[in-house]
Amino acid sequence: MTKFFVFNISKYTSxxxxxxxxxxxxxIDYLFNEIVSGIHKAKSxxxxxxxxxxxTWAVDNVLLDADGKRINEVYAKGDRWTDGIMEEQGFSS
Numbered sequence: 001m002t003k004f005f006v007f008n009i010s011k012y013t014s015x016x017x018x019x020x021x022x023x024x025x026x027x028i029d030y031l032f033n034e035i036v037s038g039i040h041k042a043k044s045x046x047x048x049x050x051x052x053x054x055x056t057w058a059v060d061n062v063l064l065d066a067d068g069k070r071i072n073e074v075y076a077k078g079d080r081w082t083d084g085i086m087e088e089q090g091f092s093s
Contacts, residue, residue, distance in 0.1 A: 009045065010038030025073035028062065 012034040035054065042050060063071040 007042075007045075007047070009042045009047075010034065024076040026076050028070075028074045 012031075035052075039052070062074050065071055
């Protein structure tokens, strides 16, 4: 039987501050750096093998150009930008 353990090595604050601006954006560079930092913390704690789980609870997207560079900021689903979109598309909420 395989045993596994769950550790929360790193937890960081939201990179999308509440805003009245529409749309709101994620600070994707901050999030990426925090993920890398968490991997380094795990390694420093003696964890040499792991499964990395990243919870992406929002429906966000990153538009990239042909070279893989971001075209614009990363929209945050939880802002007012998406208000009414389900109804607009014929779905009831």
